[in-house]
Amino acid sequence: MEPVAIRGHHLLCALGFRGAGYSPAFVENMAAILRRLDATPAAPVLLVDAPDSICAACPSSHADHCTEASPLQRDRAVLSAIGHASGDTAPWDEIRTEVVRAFDPGDLNLLCANCPWLPYGYCQEGLDRRRKQRDVIS
Numbered sequence: 246m247e248p249v250a251i252r253g254h255h256l257l258c259a260l261g262f263r264g265a266g267y268s269p270a271f272v273e274n275m276a277a278i279l280r281r282l283d284a285t286p287a288a289p290v291l292l293v294d295a296p297d298s299i300c301a302a303c304p305s306s307h308a309d310h311c312t313e314a315s316p317l318q319r320d321r322a323v324l325s326a327i328g329h330a331s332g333d334t335a336p337w338d339e340i341r342t343e344v345v346r347a348f349d350p351g352d353l354n355l356l357c358a359n360c361p362w363l364p365y366g367y368c369q370e371g372l373d374r375r376r377k378q379r380d381v382i383s
């Protein structure tokens with residue numbers, strides 16, 4: 246199975262994803278990727294600090310965002326926190342567990358300070374829910 250490229254900060258975004266996004270095509274693409282990965286937890290993921298498989302459906306009105314310094318720095322911060330670097334490949338389930346262990350919902354206030362989705366609280370709630378799952382946090 247070909248690895249799916251996922252940028253570091255999208256590992257956090259995925260935890261709070263509930264069908265909102267930059268356009269219907271963007272939402273459908275992100276939902277399809279997450280459905281595939283969740284259906285095959287051992288699927289290999291290529292970790293990157295650059296536009297990824299989710300960015301591939303970003304509408305042109307937002308495309309510049311994908312290459313800006315801020316999301317790239319966020320990618321590197323997330324990858325570093327889970328002991329990985331751009332170019333690493335690991336199973337989806339393992340990476341997701343590492344992200345949930347590495348971050349507290351309050352961390353997003355600083356890490357994602359300029360993200361327009363932060364005030365909705367979806368990501369903090371998604372991370373909190375995962376952290377409370379018995380199989381992730383003992």
Ligand code: SF4
Nearest residue numbers: 257258357360363368
């Ligand atoms: S606040 Fe923005 S960057 Fe941070 S996890 Fe949520 S959607 Fe992703």
